[in-house]
Structures are given as C-alpha cells and as structure tokens.
Amino acid sequence: MSVLQSETLSMLTGIFEAARLIPARTAAQSNVLPLTVISGFLGAGKTTLLNRLLSEPQGRRLAVLVNDFGNINIDAALIKSRSEDAISLANGCACCTVAGDLTRALIKLSDSPEPPDAIILEASGLADPRGIAQVALANPALYLDGILTLVDGETFEERHNDPDLASIFSAQLSAADIIVLNKVDLLGTRGRAVRDHLQELAGTRPVLEVAHADVPADVVLGVRTQQSVAMACLPDEDHSSVFRSWSRVWSNPLGKERLTNALEQLPADIIRAKGIFHFSDNPSQRFIYQRVGSRWKLTPDDAPRVAAPGVSQESSLVVIGPSSKFDVDFVSERFTDGALA
Incomplete structure (x- = not known):
C-alpha cells in the first residue's frame, strides 16, 4: 500500500469513527449550528x-475548539483564559489523529441545553481545513459556515517557495472562502x-x-459557504516526517534573564515557537512568548482571565522546526533546569 493510500485510509477511518460516535438525532433536536x-x-x-x-463577539455566544501540533496546546491555554467554552485538541491534524476527540467535543456542544450561537475551530497550522470540515460535518447538527485562511504577509514568499511547505500552504489557500493577508504593517516596500x-x-x-489579525466578527461569521469539502485531507504522515516539535513544562517560576538568554539561542531555522511563562520576581504575572521565523517577542499578558488568578504558575514552551534541520538535543540542553537555574 502506498503512503497516499495509507493516509487516505487513515482520514476515512477518522470520518467513519466520527459517524460511529454521533447519536441519531430526533425531531426535537432540529437546531443546526x-x-x-480558521486556518493558516x-x-x-x-x-x-x-x-x-x-x-468582540457582536452579541453572539461563541464556542471555540483549538487543534495544535505537538503535545502541549499553548494556543488553547491562551484562549481558555478568555473563554469558558474552549476545548483543546492537541497533538495532530484533526482530520486524522484526533477525529474521535473532535467529534465528542462537537456532540457535547451541539447537545448542550444552552448551545452556542456559533462554533469556531482553530485548525493546526499544519492541517488541511477541508479534512477537519469533513470530520465535523459527519455530525448532522452542524453546517459549514465557512473557512477563513490567514496568511502571514511577512513570511508569505518564503513559505510559498519552500518545497517542504508548498502542499500544506496551497491546500490551506485553496480551501478558503476568505483569505486574510495579515501583518501588512510589516511588509514595507514588498507590500505591493x-x-x-x-x-x-x-x-x-x-x-x-x-494588521494584528484585526478582522471583525461580522466578516468571519455568516459566510454561508457554497463550496464542497468532499476532498482528501493532506496526508498526516507529511506533518510528522517534515516537522518535529519539542516541548517542556516547568511547575515552578523561572528566572527571567536566564530564560531570555536561552530563547535568544534558539536556532535560526526554527519555524515557530510559543510559550507561557511565570518568572520568580513576580510569579502571578503571566508572560506570552511568540516566535515566527526570526522575529520574536516576550510580553506580559494583561488580558482579563476567566479563571481565578494564581490557579496555575506553570510555564510551558513548544518549539517547531523542520525535521531535517531541527537539533532537538541542542534545544533541550538550552532549557534544562540546570541551564535556567
């Protein structure tokens, strides 16, 4: 069996698993959500x-699901601090490896006594959104409102021309009803x-x-797509063979200066890194770390949170890079307890 046949079978298995988990709906359960x-x-x-x-939900009650590549779902942690209706789907492409979890989450939302007005699913950055939609739409309580794909304007040409990324990048663009060119404020003379x-x-x-992903809710929601999603998901094997991820969790606050020095030593070929940190000089203050390509920032998180302050002072970091260049040992050595003490 070829790789393509194997991965197509994996995707279909996910869809069949979704269909198996979904209970029959009655006439009383006629609301369709x-x-x-959101792809990119x-x-x-x-x-x-x-x-x-x-x-800024414009009067809507929104439920969100967040799918991420890697064992730690940093994005879900950031969103859960702002919304009680947030569900994490970690470690893979939702159309292949977490289809069961996705389906259970959607059943829970659609069967809730007080269902949301809309459901938003943030796809993994390595996922084909059409495959996710195929799994989700096995549930008759849902319809696909639309697929929005964000593009990082600053790294667009580099990503589009990279042979390792071209298939993922093209699939995300071709699946979109609306394409958002983000970070136009960073383009300069390359803008046009x-x-x-x-x-x-x-x-x-x-x-x-x-700029800054500033898209109104009325643009994102209510698209009412007319396109079909009856297309194959990108082979999940592509994700795991092309990319590697490394992650670490610390239960105690860290030293800010040593952590910053370690972050500065991350290799130049890292594609993406993100983290949540608490520092020993002010453990109750949470800091957010974001890196895309060579650009990175570490900033205090001053947004209001749903959870009570001080519930957790865990720090976590996820680093993603190309398998062919990602030196996991080098990265791991920078973030040992001894290196950060």
Whole structure:
C-alpha cells in the first residue's frame, strides 16, 4: 500500500469513527449550528484573531475548539483564559489523529441545553481545513459556515517557495472562502508584490488586508459557504516526517534573564515557537512568548482571565522546526533546569 493510500485510509477511518460516535438525532433536536474553521500556517495569527472574536463577539455566544501540533496546546491555554467554552485538541491534524476527540467535543456542544450561537475551530497550522470540515460535518447538527485562511504577509514568499511547505500552504489557500493577508504593517516596500502574488493565487476569492489579525466578527461569521469539502485531507504522515516539535513544562517560576538568554539561542531555522511563562520576581504575572521565523517577542499578558488568578504558575514552551534541520538535543540542553537555574 502506498503512503497516499495509507493516509487516505487513515482520514476515512477518522470520518467513519466520527459517524460511529454521533447519536441519531430526533425531531426535537432540529437546531443546526454554524461551524467556522480558521486556518493558516504556523504563526499566521490564528489565535490572535480568535481572541479578538471572543472579546468582540457582536452579541453572539461563541464556542471555540483549538487543534495544535505537538503535545502541549499553548494556543488553547491562551484562549481558555478568555473563554469558558474552549476545548483543546492537541497533538495532530484533526482530520486524522484526533477525529474521535473532535467529534465528542462537537456532540457535547451541539447537545448542550444552552448551545452556542456559533462554533469556531482553530485548525493546526499544519492541517488541511477541508479534512477537519469533513470530520465535523459527519455530525448532522452542524453546517459549514465557512473557512477563513490567514496568511502571514511577512513570511508569505518564503513559505510559498519552500518545497517542504508548498502542499500544506496551497491546500490551506485553496480551501478558503476568505483569505486574510495579515501583518501588512510589516511588509514595507514588498507590500505591493506580496499583495499581487496572493491575489493571483486567490483568484476571485476576496483577500482582506489587515494588521494584528484585526478582522471583525461580522466578516468571519455568516459566510454561508457554497463550496464542497468532499476532498482528501493532506496526508498526516507529511506533518510528522517534515516537522518535529519539542516541548517542556516547568511547575515552578523561572528566572527571567536566564530564560531570555536561552530563547535568544534558539536556532535560526526554527519555524515557530510559543510559550507561557511565570518568572520568580513576580510569579502571578503571566508572560506570552511568540516566535515566527526570526522575529520574536516576550510580553506580559494583561488580558482579563476567566479563571481565578494564581490557579496555575506553570510555564510551558513548544518549539517547531523542520525535521531535517531541527537539533532537538541542542534545544533541550538550552532549557534544562540546570541551564535556567
């Protein structure tokens, strides 16, 4: 059996598992909920957009599901602090490896006595959103409202021209009802060329240009897509063979200076890194670390949280890079307890 046949079988198994888990619906359960999928490559701004939607829902009660690549779901942790209706789906592409968890989460939301007005699923940066939609729509209580794909304008040309990333990048673009060119404030003189190239790839579909993922809820929700999602998911094997992830959790607050020095030593070929940190000089203050390509920042998180302050002072870090270049031992050595003490 070829790799493609094997992975297609894996995707179909996920869809069949979803169908098996879904109970028969009665006439009394006739409400159908809209599902919006937010897609985009690693670091495009998906979590930033999702948090904006949660802070300005335009009167809607939104439920969110967050799927991430790796064992620790940093994005879900950031979103859960702002929403009680947040469900984490970690460690894989939702169309292949967590289909059962996704289906159970959707059943829980659709069968709730007080269901949300809409469900938003933030896809892993390495996922084909059409595969996720196929699994989700095995549930007759849902319909696909639309797929929105964010593109990081600053790294667009580099990602599009990378042969290891081309299939994922193209699948995310072709699946979209709406394409959002994010981080236009960082483009400078390259702006027009990037916009023209992306619009050429988008064809007749709209391309919105924004900074800081600032897209209104009324644009994201209520798209009412007419496109079919009856297309194959990207082979999940591509994700695990092309990319590697390393992660670490610390139960106690860290020293800020040593941690910052370690972050500065991360290799240049890292594609994406993100973390949540508490430091020993002020353990109750949470800091958010974001790195896309060579650009990174470590900033205090001053957003209001649903959970009571001080519930957890755990720190966590996830680093993602190309398998061919990712020196896991080098990264791990930078973040040992001894190195950070």
